[in-house]
Amino acid sequence: MICKLCKTYFLDVFSFDRWFDFPDLCPSCKEKFQVSIHFESIPIDNGQIDYYYIYDDLSLNTHEDIYLSRYLDRLYLKILDVEDTYDLFIYYDDLLDHTFYELGPLIKDYRKVFFFSLMRKDLVYKDIFL
Numbered sequence: 001m002i003c004k005l006c007k008t009y010f011l012d013v014f015s016f017d018r019w020f021d022f023p024d025l026c027p028s029c030k031e032k033f034q035v036s037i038h039f040e041s042i043p044i045d046n047g048q049i050d051y052y053y054i055y056d057d058l059s060l061n062t063h064e065d066i067y068l069s070r071y072l073d074r075l076y077l078k079i080l081d082v083e084d085t086y087d088l089f090i091y092y093d094d095l096l097d098h099t100f101y102e103l104g105p106l107i108k109d110y111r112k113v114f115f116f117s118l119m120r121k122d123l124v125y126k127d128i129f130l
């Protein structure tokens with residue numbers, strides 16, 4: 001099989017219970033891109049931003065970013081669980097990273113804001129409210 005991320009050939013252990021279930025990723029990529037949800041809470045004026053992300057210290061190329069975006073479904077399920085407790089949900093991608101200063105007027109009226117992204121962005125030192 002060919003790994004969908006690093007494009008190397010790999011062999012997987014054959015078993016009858018996985019007869020039609022072919023792995024997409026090699027063992028090395030499975031280990032490297034293991035999914036875990038991280039969480040940070042950032043206080044803002046009269047409220048807080050809760051920031052959820054999946055990967056912490058990785059730099060992804062575009063192909064990896066697109067492929068691994070499928071794991072955002074874990075955060076979508078999290079959003080469905082907590083949708084009544086937050087006022088605003090914002091997906092934080094690279095485009096938003098460049099226009100972050102425009103968020104201040106948008107979120108200043110909300111008290112509980114849910115940010116989520118695939119990769120960790122440094123929100124603590126951003127000037128949201130200029």
Ligand SMILES: [Zn+2]
Pocket residue numbers: 003004005006007008025026027028029030
């Ligand atoms: Zn791989």
